[in-house]
Amino acid sequence: MTDQVVEPEVGRSRPRKEDARLVTGQTNWTDNINVNGLLHLAILRSPMAHARIDRIDVAPARERPGVVAAFTGQDLAEGLGSLPCAWPVTEDIVLPDHPPIAVDEVRYAGDPVAVVVARDRYAAADALEAVEVDYTPLPPVLDLEAALAEDAPLVHSDQGTNRCYVWPLATGESYATVRERADVVLKRRYLQQRLIPNAMEPRAVVVTPLAASGEYTVYSATQIPHILRIMLAVVTGIPEQKLRVIAPDVGGGFGSKLQVYGEEALALTVARRLGRPVKWTESRSEGYLATHHGRGMIQDIEIAATREGRLLGLKVDLLADMGAYLMLVTPGIPILGAFMYPAIYKMDAYDFTCTGVFTTRTPTDAYRGAGRPEATYAIERIMDELAVELDLDPIELRRLNWIRHEEFPYTSIAGLTYDSGNYEAATDKALALFGYDKLRAEQADRNRRGDSVRLGIGVSTYTEMCGLAPSRVLRDLRYAAGGWEAASIRMLPTGKVEVVTGTSPHGQGHVTCWSQIAADVLGVPFEDIEVVHGDTRAAPQGMDTYGSRSLVVGGAAVHHAARKVVEKARKVAAHLLEASEHDLEFTHGVFSVKGSPEARKTIQEVAFETFSSHDLPDGMEPTINAEHLVDPDNFSYPHGTHLCAVEVDTETGRTTIRSYVCVDDVGSVINPVIVEGQVHGGVAQGIAQALYEEAVYDDEGNLVSGTMADYFVPSAVDLPEFVTDRTETPATSNPLGSKGVGESGTIASTPAVVNAIVDALRPLGVTEVRMPCTPQRVWEALRSARSSEEASA
Amino acid sequence: MTRISVKVDGTTYEDEVEPRLLLVHYLRDHLGLTGTPIGCDTSNCGACTVDLDGETVKSCSVLAVQADGSEVTTIQGLAHDGEWHALQKAFHERHALQCGYCTPGMIMAARDLLRENPAPGPQEVREALEGNLCRCTGYQNIVRAVLAASGQEVSS
């Protein structure tokens, strides 16, 4: 007999197990679910940003063909509570009521006002037109600064203010003191435009009731089946144990499905009222209004440094657009960012304040990086400005200030303990791949020649916090839940394995990676492992998938659970082999007695013998299955260096990315090809924020970029080839050594691109281009630089 | 209601449909062929791409009645005798999908490209897929997969 599994699975570029269904069209998207008697729910939404509902009549809709029922907010109010906000960041935060459907006032264009249920989706959509609503318009609240004025119109008049909270953090020396001893102080304002997530699968929910027992199965295109179940129980009063939430195949999320949405509560409530299954599927345009947005901040940042370029202090004042309501973690997003402004740099003082502001716009919440891309953007932009001010190469300035390899673990000025990292190594590798010196020479040459197409080089050296999160830290941040994750391993009688995970993937390849992790620890073939996820009945414990936490916390739980299985199996094997546990070796799935290798049992044999339980050690439970919940003791901190070269046509304002190089350190890697894919997708989004995407509102608060035809989602022709590479410093906070990768690309790339654009145009007097840096914006920046030059001449 | 007869992935279906019914809803809701997903309502995303009598169309921009008498191939009709199409294999081998929602449309659009241009360059692939949006992959591996499926050498 040969050993079972010899090649380590972890570290291999395994094609994914997930793909077979996806490439053949045998998927299980929520909208694919069809059951007998299914009714389709459609939602009438406010056409105005802010208005009082004077009268609403759904009776005419009920008359329409195929319609089964229609409800107003008032009709549904009983038994339908406020949607939850689980992150009240300060004690005195303003927490307005958030009804899943408006009752007397609408607060953003898209706020639901009525629902219709019909036998098919066309009939339901048609009947919406018959609903009669009279509104009295109220003043919209759109500008973050104006919203804070004494006499500003109020989004929530019962709260008396549009100020949701003020959250301060001051660490190290006093900023005012270090500012005094600084040679240089720079202050800048950066704007983070609102982004619309655009996961390719629109949101959808199907609720099937079992009226007799009062049980409900809720299928939802969600990232958070476990959290959703708890919250739906709270919102609707249906006992938690009667709710089963299933996230079937989910077509992307990026934070936008990290949410408890009104539509989920409405579908559940309507299914409960009617005792019939109900489905709601979002149209894309509806999603633009009703799925939460990302970013939306004004960042005032100030940096103090010595003449030689040593950073002394950093001060950040942030206005964060909450939108009309607080969703699940809305207030916490900028707070996550708060810890990331000091990035990888050493300094003596840090002073941060965030003011959350209500506006009459779609609520904001987590989106691709959630707070950390914004922070990284501001610090990496102002570092470039400081380099110019001090006449230093931007990379030299960073080198002067970053934490050196030998200084890890290092507690940052914001109070995070970075466990490991090597910024020099990643940067050196990136510079070599990029051909930095050669590009600089070409740039100088073009500038000298006065070329109409300028070359610009942008760098961004970032870190982020992944692996959300140690539960005690979450407590200190006033986040309601814990940050643990669960896994269990079931050894089946036939020797096959089920890994049950509390994480809930939507494209990240958990099934493949978790199989790789379990295969190595258990010594069973990769193919023999199945991964169960996304169903609160089959996988009852979990905190779900967001913030690049799945691998670092959930993958670690799989590792620990598998170790427990091996230890239990060792007891059984020792008993069967009549040996002491200590004399047993375990390699490649085989227990053998030291010194007499022919005395052996495979873990599969042990699994069967445990199942039959004819001959177990005295007092042993007849199972080697195991469960493990892990609460990490620290975040993990991926980092890296991204370099971008752009060509900017000064006549048309058009930016073309000439090359993009990134070297990321995400710790130890389970599946390199999956890591590379995640980096590609993230970088694409970061570039898109820099160049293309923006949710635009008009003065009345209507979303002008309200369809996919008006909101620029980049296609294959709009994005460059990426050169990706890695360095590896293992994380110390989990046994895998992994740091998480889902968001790094997004976090790092936006400042690299904008830095490159400004770098290209600086010789022409441009010091800032507002995102997205469309040809028009670039062209305007050039024009105003020219006119101010002429004015001063 | 209008009577139509459509051959989808090798099977002929006779149905009474509303004249305004979109082909994509006909496939999904009436025939239960849910392999073709919907990503938008403005014919921008390409998720719903199918083959209609040898032409690549976005099935959300075609009425079911327009497909009367036609032959439709969806992602579900690509594999033969359990053997995947070269593009299905290449997407899998090159990690050209993450959530997979855009994948049926991508593969259908790429299939059309390779019929017309059996050895496209990377830029030609990008241009051919311009009407198909992906939010997960950044497109690079999709381009590599299409090149690989065309039998060209592709660096990893």
Ligand code: FES
């Ligand atoms: S669903 Fe047809 S193009 Fe988007």
Ligand code: FES
């Ligand atoms: S793989 Fe998710 S949209 Fe393309």
